[in-house]
Amino acid sequence: MRFTIGKLAKATDVLVTTIRYYESIGLLDEPDRSESGQRLYTEDAVERLAFIRHARDLGFPVETIRELIALQVDPGQDCERVDEIARHQLGEVQRRIAQLKSLETELKRMLSSCEAGKIASCSVLAALGHHEGCLHDEHGGQEVLAKPPSI
Template identity: 50%
Template sequence: MNISIGTLAKRAGAKVQTIRYYEQLGLMPVADRTTGGQRRYDEEAVKRLSFIRHARALGFSLEQIRTLLDLSDHPLADCTAADSIARAHLEAVKTKIAALNSLKRELTRMVECCDGTITAHCRVIETLANHDLCTSSAHGTVQ
């Protein structure tokens, strides 16, 4: 009931600005204020922000998190929705891992073949210049 925004930030592992940003998006509740206008939070807010940060660390988007928060706010609802969000996300993660692995192979080949002398013979530059030298076809845009 008496937690400042800075303390909340530390306890849940977020930045102060991020909390205000979440409030703006409606992910965090509009906080009570002191007479001086500063936000004060309770333990519930710590839990909610931790939930959000944990989900973000797992790579869920804020929109996915919004849905997950709605579901956890209504504990009697069917959890099929939460499950399918998690499953879809798992699939996306698997795809990303596959892309990154093929990327790792290509980068490893690039680096191993660089003879360390002049750019004209540099495998790194050469590979980038000529896509045909690249065996892995799996990579779309990997972020």
């Protein structure tokens, strides 16, 4: 069965622009084309794209996904490297959870001192303006809360 890019996008719930991006960086193979130049994908592309999407949903970076795809080429090899990669990703997730807990604590502390007065005496704005008043030196929250690329 052949899929156009639109049907592939629908089958995998991945944006057409994201599919083109994955092709441009080599995560997806260039598809065959119809006589009119329309991209035509196989069932293998559906499986690969589902793999990529799930890996992205789990927070794996693109370069790590590239390595995981490369490891799939030899299904008879030991999966030690895959385990290493998954353990590293788990560590990254745990690190981000710790950062988020720190952010939660800091925001709760800021809000608990809020007296709902006037802007001039707003304790939340004062805390945001003076980082030295925070309980933790580094929040690292901007990285944690940044929206991942569309998939």
